[in-house]
Amino acid sequence: VQRFSATQTDDLLAICEEGTADFIGATTGNPYHVLTPALVSRSTILKLEPLSIEEMEQVVRRGMTHLQNNGVHIALTAPQIRVIAGRSGGDARHALTALESLAVGHERGTVTVTDAMLEELYAAAPVNHDRSGxxxxxxxxxxxxxxxxxxxxxxxxxxxxxxxxxxxxxxxxxxxxxxxxxxxxxxxxxxxxxxxxxxxxxxxxxxxxxxxxxxxxxxxxxxAPKSMSACRGISAALQYVATQPAASVPPHLRDAHYKGAQALGHVG
Structure with a gap:
């Protein structure tokens, strides 16, 4: 749903309010960022957590079974399965994509996976960093x-x-x-x-x-040693200026470079 435009989101909101349909959506981004506040306020947000290593291993094994049922046997050792599970970042899609990549070019038969094949597969492993989300x-x-x-x-x-x-x-x-x-x-x-x-x-x-x-x-x-005195000091000063009456500049701090300044009591 993060791909929806503002107009599409408004149309969706109207449908939800009228009760015409139930809205069930998924997003890879933060719903509080990618959806309008009005739609979020009318939705129940469920967060899907990354799968654990053990759960990912189950996903890999199920994927291997699926491929085997289709005539391709992926031969993986237990440590290799754990590598795929660990490098998938808790995302089952990444693990299954890895299996499919290993099976490419093998419509039938057994694919014996080596450690070198895994290293090549993950040489340019995807990183979850989109620079905007x-x-x-x-x-x-x-x-x-x-x-x-x-x-x-x-x-x-x-x-x-x-x-x-x-x-x-x-x-x-x-x-x-x-x-x-x-x-x-x-x-x-x-x-x-x-x-x-x-x-x-x-x-x-x-x-x-x-x-x-x-x-x-x-x-x-x-x-380096740490000191937030500059940050906290200017924040406190700005807060004071924003909430208190403006104070007059004391005579001894006023500009006194011009002729007649002393007559005004500006001693500088």
């Missing part, structure tokens, strides 16, 4: 929180996920710059310098070398 924001959030939490290993992992998913290096660099001030701030003034330099560097060199620059800057943030 939940996966994008979840991975970015994990990356940022790993830097904030001073976890270098997790920082590199989530950075790698962003890079492997095709994220724009300039976007990653901007996130690093933001958190250099927001999370590190005055505790290490060189963090912002590193982040700005990284942003300038990725503009000039791009991938693949930009990944080293991004890792350098991200690790600086992750390993």
């Amino acid at each position: 939940d996966a994008h924001y979840d991975v970015v959030s994990a990356f940022v929180k790993s830097m904030r939490g001073s976890d270098p290993d997790a920082t590199l992992y989530w950075l790698a996920r962003l890079i492997h998913g095709g994220e724009d290096p300039r976007y990653i660099a901007r996130r690093i710059m933001i958190h250099a001030s927001e999370d590190v701030g005055l505790a290490d003034n060189t963090a912002l310098q590193t982040a700005v330099a990284a942003a300038q560097a990725v503009e000039k060199i791009g991938y693949p070398e930009a990944q080293i620059v991004l890792a350098h800057a991200a690790l600086h943030i992750a390993r």
Whole structure:
């Protein structure tokens, strides 16, 4: 249903309100993002969780049985089945697609799968990162929180996920710059310098070398001491300005560079 236009969604809403039909839909995105609030408010949202490794192994075995019933026997060892189950990300469709790929070109007979065949199959494994949906924001959030939490290993992992998913290096660099001030701030003034330099560097060199620059800057943030005084301070000041009457500038803080300023009490 994430493919529906606004007009189609409005038409669907009218049908649901009239009781003409029951709406049962599925989406790979967050329904709160891809559907209108009106339609969401009239729907019961059910979240489908990724399958466990054990459940995925059952899916693989059932897929093997289905192929065997159609004349193709896929010979997989238990460890190989577990590899397919683990590399499918809890999505049965990925596991079944892997089996079908292994069976390509074998209409009949036995296909003995080797470890090399599996390595080739997953050489370019798909990554759940669409740069616009939940996966994008979840991975970015994990990356940022790993830097904030001073976890270098997790920082590199989530950075790698962003890079492997095709994220724009300039976007990653901007996130690093933001958190250099927001999370590190005055505790290490060189963090912002590193982040700005990284942003300038990725503009000039791009991938693949930009990944080293991004890792350098991200690790600086992750390993640096943390201070949110700048972030919290300006937030509190803005809140005060927005809710309190504007104060007059004290005489000793006013501009006093012009002739006659002292006569007005502006001592500067």
